[in-house]
Every structure is written in C-alpha cells, then in structure tokens.
Amino acid sequence: MANPSIEKAVAHAHAQRDEYMTHYHELLRIPSISTDPAHKEDINRCAAWLVDELKRIGFNNCQAIPSDGHPVVYGEWLEAGDDKPTVLVYAHYDVQPVDPIDLWDSPPFEPTVRDGKLYARGSIDDKAGVWVNLKAFESMFAVDGKLPVNIKILFEGEEETGSPNMLPFVQQHKDLLKADLLQISDGGSLPDQPLIIYGARGIVDAEVTVTGPVRDLHSGVYGGIVQNPVHVAGDIIASFHDASGRIQIDGFYDRVKPPSAAELKALEESLKIFLPDWEAESGVKTWWGEAMGTLGERATMLPTLDVNGIWGGYQGPGVKTIIPGQVKFKVTMRLVADQDPNEIKALFTAHVMRFASDTAQVEVHASPGSWPVTMLFDSPEVEAIHRAFEATWGKRALMVRTGGSIPIMGMFQRELNMPITSLGFGVGENLHSPNEFLWIEHFYRNIDTAIHFYYNLGEITK
Amino acid sequence: MANPSIEKAVAHAHAQRDEYMTHYHELLRIPSISTDPAHKEDINRCAAWLVDELKRIGFNNCQAIPSDGHPVVYGEWLEAGDDKPTVLVYAHYDVQPVDPIDLWDSPPFEPTVRDGKLYARGSIDDKAGVWVNLKAFESMFAVDGKLPVNIKILFEGEEETGSPNMLPFVQQHKDLLKADLLQISDGGSLPDQPLIIYGARGIVDAEVTVTGPVRDLHSGVYGGIVQNPVHVAGDIIASFHDASGRIQIDGFYDRVKPPSAAELKALEESLKIFLPDWEAESGVKTWWGEAMGTLGERATMLPTLDVNGIWGGYQGPGVKTIIPGQVKFKVTMRLVADQDPNEIKALFTAHVMRFASDTAQVEVHASPGSWPVTMLFDSPEVEAIHRAFEATWGKRALMVRTGGSIPIMGMFQRELNMPITSLGFGVGENLHSPNEFLWIEHFYRNIDTAIHFYYNLGEITK
Structure with a gap:
C-alpha cells in the first residue's frame, strides 16, 4: 500500500462500523419517494439532512439547490490543490415507490437486518451510492483533515422519475459543476465480481x-x-x-x-456471467443475428x-x-x-x-x-478503480456495457463535456421491487474500496 | 310474342295484382328469423304455410323436409315431358333479425306501403324470390293448366345463418334435387337496370x-x-x-x-354503375393494382x-x-x-x-x-333471361360478377354438378338493415319477367 493514509482511513472506517451503519439507518428511514407528490416534504427533509451531513463531514458551500422539481444536494471541497483532479460525484437520494407493500417481509422504511442483508427501500438504489461516498470522505477527513482530490458532490432527487429537470439544471449550473471527471455512483456489482458499466445505448x-x-x-x-x-x-x-x-x-x-x-474481449467475458439468466428469462435456446457480430457486440x-x-x-x-x-x-x-x-x-x-x-x-x-454514452474504458481513472477493487475484493472489475439506455449519462456527457466513469457501490437485489436489500459485508468493503479509489485518483498527475 | 300463353299468363297476373299483393303480406307477416331460436315455431309455420301454398298452386310431392336445422320446403311438377328441361328453383324463406328496431319507421312484420315502396323485413331478401316465382307459376297454371318446363322447388330456411345444414341436406337428397339447371332466385336488380350475377369468388x-x-x-x-x-x-x-x-x-x-x-367487356360496363358508390364509401380517389389487370378483373x-x-x-x-x-x-x-x-x-x-x-x-x-362459383355467362338459358327482361324492362341484363363470396352457390355447383344461373327478382334497398323495402312496380313487373323466362326456357330443346 503505497499511501499510508489509505491504511489509516480504512482502519478508521473499520473502527466506525457500527456508527456508520446506525447512521445509515437514519437516511434509509426517510421515505424520499420522488414520484409521489405526497412525499414532497420527505424529499425536502432528506435533502436538508444531507446538506447538514455534508457540512458536518467537512464540505463547503453546501446547499439544497431548488430545481423545477426536487432539490439538488450540492457540496464541494476544492482545497486539494490545482494540480489535483476535481471529481464531480453523482448519486441520487430519491427512491422508488414501495408497492406492492404486502410483499415486503419488513416495513420498507424500517431498516431490518436478516442473514447478513439489510432490507430497506433504497438500501442499494441509490442511498448506498450516497452513503458509501460520504463515509469514505468522512474517514479521509478524519485521518488526514483533507481529501486527496477536489470533490464536488451532486446528489439528485428525481432520478426515479426520469430526471425531468436535470438537463435545465445542468445547463444553468455549468460553472458550478465544472470538473475533470464525472463519477456516477449508481448501479452496482455482483456479490462475487465487481463491475464497471462503461457504456449504454x-x-x-x-x-x-x-x-x-x-x-x-x-x-x-x-x-x-x-x-x-x-x-x-x-x-x-x-x-x-x-x-x-x-x-x-x-x-x-x-x-x-x-x-x-480489448473491449470485445471484456464484453464476451462479462456475458458469460449474464447469459444463464438471459436464457432462463427469455426461454430462447438459440440466439439470433450471429452474422452481425459476436454476441457481446450485438447485445x-x-x-x-x-x-x-x-x-x-x-x-x-x-x-x-x-x-x-x-x-x-x-x-x-x-x-x-x-x-x-x-x-x-x-x-x-x-x-x-x-x-x-x-x-x-x-x-x-x-x-x-436520448444519446448513447461511452465512458472511460482504459485510462488512469479506470485503473484507479481496478486497483481499488484488487485491494479490497482481490480482483479487478469486469468492464460491462449495458444494451439498455441511461439517458442521464448521455445528457451529462453532452452537456458537461468531461470524461465519465461509473462506480456503483451497491451490491444486493430487488431494486425497484419489494424486499430490496444490501449485502452488509459488501457495504463495509465498498467504503474501503472508495477510500482506495479516491487516494489512487489523487496520485494521477493532472 | 311467339308463345300466346305468355300473353295470357301475364294478363292473368295483372288481373290478380291486388290479390297477389294482399297474399304476399301474409307471407311477410310471419317473422321467420332463422338466427333467433325464439322464432323456431315461426320458421316452422312459414314452411308449413309455403307447403300449403305449393299444393294449392298445383305442385306435387309438397313437403317441409326436416334438416338438422330448419326445414327445407320442397315441391315438384314434372309433367312437362321428358324433352323439356327440369329446373331446380332455389330461394330462401328465412329473414334477418330486425335490430335495431328503433330505426324502423313502421313495424318490420307489418307490411306498409309508402311512396310506391313496400316496407317489411324480407320484402326483398328473399321472400320476393319465393313469391315472384310462386305467382308466376300460379299464373301459368291458371291459364294453361300446366307449366312449360319441369320444376323442382327448393326453398331454404337457414340462408341467413350461413346455410349450416345445406351441404348434408344436398348430399342426402341428390336424386330428389337432380335437374338440368339450377336457378338461384336470390339477389336482385337495380331500379333502372336488370342484373345477372354469374360469378362469385x-x-x-x-x-x-x-x-x-x-x-x-x-x-x-x-x-x-x-x-x-x-x-x-x-x-x-x-x-x-x-x-x-x-x-x-x-x-x-x-x-x-x-x-x-365478352366477360371483360360486360364487367367494365357493370362497374360504371358501381364505381361512384364505391368511391364514396371508400374515400379512395385512386384505385390500386392496375398492373394486375383491368379494374373489373381485379375486383x-x-x-x-x-x-x-x-x-x-x-x-x-x-x-x-x-x-x-x-x-x-x-x-x-x-x-x-x-x-x-x-x-x-x-x-x-x-x-x-x-x-x-x-x-x-x-x-x-x-x-x-368455400369454393368460387362461375355460373352460365352465355347460353340458351341466359339468353332466355335476357329476352324476358327485354320484353318486360325493355333492356337486356348486365352480366355481373361479385368479388364477394356466396359459399352456398359454390357448394351447389360442386355437389349437384349442374349448370347454374342466377335470377334475382328483388328490387329495393336496406337488405339486412332497418326499413328494408321492395319497389312495388318492380315486383309486379318481375312476375311478368318470370312468366316470360319460364316460357322461354320451355322453348329450349333439351
């Protein structure tokens, strides 16, 4: 471990395990359902809670910026020096509705632990993206009094409604959001394999x-x-x-x-993981279109x-x-x-x-x-992610493209004109469904991963 | 007029105008709706009434023959001599339902005269086919004591339900139905122009x-x-x-x-009559498919x-x-x-x-x-029809094919293997709709036409 701060920050995070988790429950208890107007005040309360949290951790200029819809939570810490990269960190604090409520084994906004899993609406999608980042930053501030890179925080409150106000927000705040790298902390990994989604159609x-x-x-x-x-x-x-x-x-x-x-090779490798599920879901035994390209290319x-x-x-x-x-x-x-x-x-x-x-x-x-998006595939920033996973998971991430569409990423790429990488910290299941859960062990491990990642980023000469 | 019997029979029919019409009202008053099980007894009553009528006029072997559905009315007169053709005369005595009843201006089973039109369900479709034939035969019997050709009567009671039992009936009664010519008395003419439908798809x-x-x-x-x-x-x-x-x-x-x-020429001529209506109904100003053939061929x-x-x-x-x-x-x-x-x-x-x-x-x-059907186009029998129309309407019939399908005719052609001609006696409108009506003047004129036709047929050497 080249940088002794990493070891210290990780040790600090480990010492704070219980407190970080108890504190996470507070966030999960706020029913920040963005699609339901009845929860408008919960959304505002969640935004305000996060602004306070950013301030407490050590961020500056913290605010809940109004949009035509729900507020955007912003905070920044830009004292790492001009030679260090500035990273815009995106995650979203709103969650999906809970229907059908009957199918939940425990109340969706009362975090409940069973068999190493934390059950709650939003536990992975995407409060994990919010919280793992914040706890990594908190650990780094605690041991160093500073961060290894400049950070701008952008936590959205409307992702689950299709981000209807994000385009005008970005267009109106281009200076505020200016950075060297946009890092999207939505999505996640498989329990046995870290993933980096680097493209969407x-x-x-x-x-x-x-x-x-x-x-x-x-x-x-x-x-x-x-x-x-x-x-x-x-x-x-x-x-x-x-x-x-x-x-x-x-x-x-x-x-x-x-x-x-290299991309083709990575795609074919990542498909091996998904194909058994795809075959089961589709009932298709013979894939179609082989004359057009490999399975990974076509998908x-x-x-x-x-x-x-x-x-x-x-x-x-x-x-x-x-x-x-x-x-x-x-x-x-x-x-x-x-x-x-x-x-x-x-x-x-x-x-x-x-x-x-x-x-x-x-x-x-x-x-x-909506625009297609192609994020960084091999670059120092991606290598920083791989090294972080190697240190904490023992393996590099699989580079994955999704055949689906993530309109907001294409929009960010077009409007902000900066390189993007995707680093999801959620590992669990039932996103958008009853009994959404997060693997607790992965939650802790990914705080370590985030600490490694930001220190690794800090070693990149701008 | 070659045959003096024609003049006498026509004169007789004219003398009986009122009686024939009053008597027709009796037939129209029977609500012989074949699709509605509630009218099963009306259908049976109508069949029995027609059997009595056939007997009264002078037919032999008159009977309502049971089928798996409604009875078939049969009667025959085979004493014209072996050298005279035998004609199987088809019409149907069942009618369509009357819904929507609100749209009728007078009760559908209470024949009502307005402006030269006789309003009643079945007044053209197809009790006109039944009645014009019977009144022509009655007139001929009255003046000659005999008919100019051998006649077999086949009045169906299920045409409006798609003739579900006609195929087995025909297959079981091939000897009874044996004849030299099948004449279908369904369909009709335009008020200004007699028509002969000689084909269907x-x-x-x-x-x-x-x-x-x-x-x-x-x-x-x-x-x-x-x-x-x-x-x-x-x-x-x-x-x-x-x-x-x-x-x-x-x-x-x-x-x-x-x-x-000759067929092509006749088709193009007949289309001139129908095209204005077709353009209005379809909203199409440009017909399609001209590379395939003329409009008449394609239609x-x-x-x-x-x-x-x-x-x-x-x-x-x-x-x-x-x-x-x-x-x-x-x-x-x-x-x-x-x-x-x-x-x-x-x-x-x-x-x-x-x-x-x-x-x-x-x-x-x-x-x-169902099979396509092509009936007689130019033959002594068709010429007998043309001459009958010339004598009573002052013009020959237009030879018409329908692009639609008349499954029962294709079935008759396949099963009975005899030449077919079509001679509809109805002239009116709103078949299958409220306010079905028959032009009264055409009704009388078509009794004359039928008399001419059968005497003309009698001149054909078998």
Whole structure:
C-alpha cells in the first residue's frame, strides 16, 4: 500500500462500523419517494439532512439547490490543490415507490437486518451510492483533515422519475459543476465480481401510422382495387433489416464506432456471467443475428431497431373479411457511439416516408430520443478503480456495457463535456421491487474500496 | 310474342295484382328469423304455410323436409315431358333479425306501403324470390293448366345463418334435387337496370401466429440477440405480393381461368354503375393494382390475399421498449375459378411455414374455405333471361360478377354438378338493415319477367 493514509482511513472506517451503519439507518428511514407528490416534504427533509451531513463531514458551500422539481444536494471541497483532479460525484437520494407493500417481509422504511442483508427501500438504489461516498470522505477527513482530490458532490432527487429537470439544471449550473471527471455512483456489482458499466445505448422511439381507405372496407368488394395498409406496413417492417439482421436505413451505421479488441474481449467475458439468466428469462435456446457480430457486440455495441407493437384491423375471434383502414406500429432504436438521436430520427423518417403513396398515407411521430454514452474504458481513472477493487475484493472489475439506455449519462456527457466513469457501490437485489436489500459485508468493503479509489485518483498527475 | 300463353299468363297476373299483393303480406307477416331460436315455431309455420301454398298452386310431392336445422320446403311438377328441361328453383324463406328496431319507421312484420315502396323485413331478401316465382307459376297454371318446363322447388330456411345444414341436406337428397339447371332466385336488380350475377369468388381464411421468446423481453438487454417475431411477420406479409400486387405464393394462379373478351367487356360496363358508390364509401380517389389487370378483373375475376387484422406487443400510449413475444395476423384470400380452397390452403400454409426457424415459431390455422362459383355467362338459358327482361324492362341484363363470396352457390355447383344461373327478382334497398323495402312496380313487373323466362326456357330443346 503505497499511501499510508489509505491504511489509516480504512482502519478508521473499520473502527466506525457500527456508527456508520446506525447512521445509515437514519437516511434509509426517510421515505424520499420522488414520484409521489405526497412525499414532497420527505424529499425536502432528506435533502436538508444531507446538506447538514455534508457540512458536518467537512464540505463547503453546501446547499439544497431548488430545481423545477426536487432539490439538488450540492457540496464541494476544492482545497486539494490545482494540480489535483476535481471529481464531480453523482448519486441520487430519491427512491422508488414501495408497492406492492404486502410483499415486503419488513416495513420498507424500517431498516431490518436478516442473514447478513439489510432490507430497506433504497438500501442499494441509490442511498448506498450516497452513503458509501460520504463515509469514505468522512474517514479521509478524519485521518488526514483533507481529501486527496477536489470533490464536488451532486446528489439528485428525481432520478426515479426520469430526471425531468436535470438537463435545465445542468445547463444553468455549468460553472458550478465544472470538473475533470464525472463519477456516477449508481448501479452496482455482483456479490462475487465487481463491475464497471462503461457504456449504454441511446434510444430513439417512433410511432408509424399507415392509412389507406377512410374506413375498413369489405374485402369482397374492394379486394384487388384498394391497397391494404397492413401490406404497406409489412413492406416497411420487412425493409428495416436484411436477412442477416443488418439495418437497411441509409446512413444508419455511418457514425457507429467499432469496438477495440480489448473491449470485445471484456464484453464476451462479462456475458458469460449474464447469459444463464438471459436464457432462463427469455426461454430462447438459440440466439439470433450471429452474422452481425459476436454476441457481446450485438447485445451492447451495435445499434438495433425493434418493432415493439403493432395493431390494426380486426383482432377478435373468427373471420372478418375487411381491408383495414389503418394500421399502427411502434419502433424503438438503440443507438451506440457516436450515433446522434436527431440524425437517426431524420434517417428513419426519410426511410419510412418512401413508402407513402397516393393509395397509402404514411405518418411518423417520434419523440426526443436520448444519446448513447461511452465512458472511460482504459485510462488512469479506470485503473484507479481496478486497483481499488484488487485491494479490497482481490480482483479487478469486469468492464460491462449495458444494451439498455441511461439517458442521464448521455445528457451529462453532452452537456458537461468531461470524461465519465461509473462506480456503483451497491451490491444486493430487488431494486425497484419489494424486499430490496444490501449485502452488509459488501457495504463495509465498498467504503474501503472508495477510500482506495479516491487516494489512487489523487496520485494521477493532472 | 311467339308463345300466346305468355300473353295470357301475364294478363292473368295483372288481373290478380291486388290479390297477389294482399297474399304476399301474409307471407311477410310471419317473422321467420332463422338466427333467433325464439322464432323456431315461426320458421316452422312459414314452411308449413309455403307447403300449403305449393299444393294449392298445383305442385306435387309438397313437403317441409326436416334438416338438422330448419326445414327445407320442397315441391315438384314434372309433367312437362321428358324433352323439356327440369329446373331446380332455389330461394330462401328465412329473414334477418330486425335490430335495431328503433330505426324502423313502421313495424318490420307489418307490411306498409309508402311512396310506391313496400316496407317489411324480407320484402326483398328473399321472400320476393319465393313469391315472384310462386305467382308466376300460379299464373301459368291458371291459364294453361300446366307449366312449360319441369320444376323442382327448393326453398331454404337457414340462408341467413350461413346455410349450416345445406351441404348434408344436398348430399342426402341428390336424386330428389337432380335437374338440368339450377336457378338461384336470390339477389336482385337495380331500379333502372336488370342484373345477372354469374360469378362469385371463393374464400379461404387463416390465422398466422409467430412466436419468439416465451414472453415480452426488454429491448435493451435482448435487442440484437433475440429475433423479433413482429419482424418475421413483416417479412411474411411483405412476401405475399410483389410490387404490382401479384401474389407470390407458388402455384397460386395455376388454376385461375382467364376471362373471355365478352366477360371483360360486360364487367367494365357493370362497374360504371358501381364505381361512384364505391368511391364514396371508400374515400379512395385512386384505385390500386392496375398492373394486375383491368379494374373489373381485379375486383371480381382475379384472386386476392388480404391481411384483415394484425396485433402483437405493446399497443398503448407512449413507449414500451420490448421485443414482443408473439404477433398474430388474420388473412383472407378470395378465390376464382377454378381455384380449389383446399389446395390454396395447402399452398398458403407451405409458403408461410418457410419462415419458421429455430428462433421464430410459425403456426397457421385455417378453417374450411368455400369454393368460387362461375355460373352460365352465355347460353340458351341466359339468353332466355335476357329476352324476358327485354320484353318486360325493355333492356337486356348486365352480366355481373361479385368479388364477394356466396359459399352456398359454390357448394351447389360442386355437389349437384349442374349448370347454374342466377335470377334475382328483388328490387329495393336496406337488405339486412332497418326499413328494408321492395319497389312495388318492380315486383309486379318481375312476375311478368318470370312468366316470360319460364316460357322461354320451355322453348329450349333439351
């Protein structure tokens, strides 16, 4: 252990175990459910409680900054020196609703320990992200009177409602949030394996309507002389992919970045962990699309286009001999770096509109999409994480991309224009479900990991 | 007028105008609604009333023959001589339900005259077919004591329920029904123009199910590695037609008979009458499919394949990022001579099943279809109809094919293997709707037409 402060801070954290945990229960007892207006005061109370906590630990300029929704908790400590990096630490203090309450074995806002697990709503998602950071900082302040890097704290109160006010907040506070690295402390690891999520796909959604005659028509009278809009919809859907699964929209792949060999290797390795669950959930024994790339590429690093639903004409029992007047279908596209949702929306619309004619009207309605995000994959900052996990877990993290979308990360990347890494400290289960729990041993271990990480970061020359 | 009996029989019918009409009211007052079990006794009463009527007029072997549903009214007069043709005359004595009763301006089973129209349920569909025939026969018997041809009467009581028991009835009574010509007295003419329907398309229907994963899946996790069944459905639907509208199922057109020049000419002429209504109903200003053939061919003499409805995945507001587990769609195909519904069903199924794979299960469920029917187009019998209309309407009939399906006619053609012609005597509107009415003047005129027709038929050497 190169830096003797690490050992001291870790020892301090270990000595404070019971106090840190008892104190965590206070935070978990505040029902900061952001989606429910009835809990507005609980949200405000939680924000104020955290501001007090930041002050107590040693942060400056601590405040609950109002937004158009719930307040953002901010605090900073910028005295590490200009040669040290400034890290913007993001986590969120709001939690999901608790329904169905009947399925909880203990009250969701009364933290309860059973078999080494701490049961409470928010225990991992994402009060663990808030608390592990704070307890690491508290330990470092306690033994050194300072932190190894400059820190800005940004704890959001609306993540579980889709962060509707985060974009304007960020745009209005760009100077305040200026930093060298954004570290997202949401998400987590597996019990036996630390993970770093370093990428997520963007998304564009659209609804397509194909309209033919003004009403459903008798197929005996009009069959052969009126174009059937469902056939046009079939043509459109069939046009989206070739037989290998490659999307046939002109220009769709132009900005797609090919993965590095190291990324591909990491992806295939991480998939080994998830595939058994995926097979069980999907019931699929044969994956599809192998001509497009490896399983890992297709699941996370290549864009997709899926029709999510389709409906038109007669859908009841038996036969109704009609030419339907209209058919609609919904499409979502998952985007990867460096695809631009606005550009993809335009390419998609142009592609679909080619099927419009005198006999079939075509309309496309798309909503604002979200950007893909690619975070740091190999860099001194990521190496700082790996070294922290090696010291506390005995192994490096698996580098993971999610095929899903994390709109707020893409937004941060676009607006703040700084490198991002993701370091989730939660290890547990049932996020968003009844009986959410945190593995207590991992909670303690991850305070150590965080201490290692911030000291490791402090060794990076800016 | 070659045959003096025609003039005498027509004069007799004219002298009996009031009596024939009053008597018709008796038939219309019987609420012979075949779809409603509550009217079973009315149906039986109507059948018995018609048997009595046949006897009174001069028919032999008159009976209400039980079927598995409602009875078939039969009667015969076979004394015209072996050198005269035997005509099997089909009409139906059952009627549609009267709902919505509020929309009737007078009670549906209380025949009411307003502005030259006779309002009553069944007044055209198809008690006109029953009654015009009977009054023509009555007039001929009255002046000659005999008929010019041998006649077998077959009045059905289940046409409005889809004739579920007609196939077994015909199969069990082939000797009884043996004849040289089947004449269908259902349908009708326009007020200014007599029509002969000489063809109808058959039909095959099928429901196709494409199943992928066992449940809807998150498109972020599975997008790119699980095949989307809606895309497979799109491929299937797109594969049904080429860009001109030609159906791409192997062997689909093998048995399609090309129209004669005379048929084509007649079709285009008849379409001129219907097109304005069709344009108004459909809202379509540009017809589709011109590369396939003329408008008349496409509407009536070429087969079609239409997807009547499709549904799968998320169909609500907003976005749901799923790969749907399943999608279903319904298909009907209209068939023309000499396509075989069983063969088409097999060809369709084989075509669709080519899209089944390890990653997308495909199922086809088809119900028994119905045969297309092509009746006499130019023959001495059709010429006998034209001459009858010329004598009474001053013009020949337009030869019309319907693009719709008349399953019972296809069944008669297959089972009885005799030439068929169609001669509807109803002229009016609102069949199957409130305020069904018959033009009274046409009713009288069509009794004359029927008299002419049967005497004309008697001149044909067998």
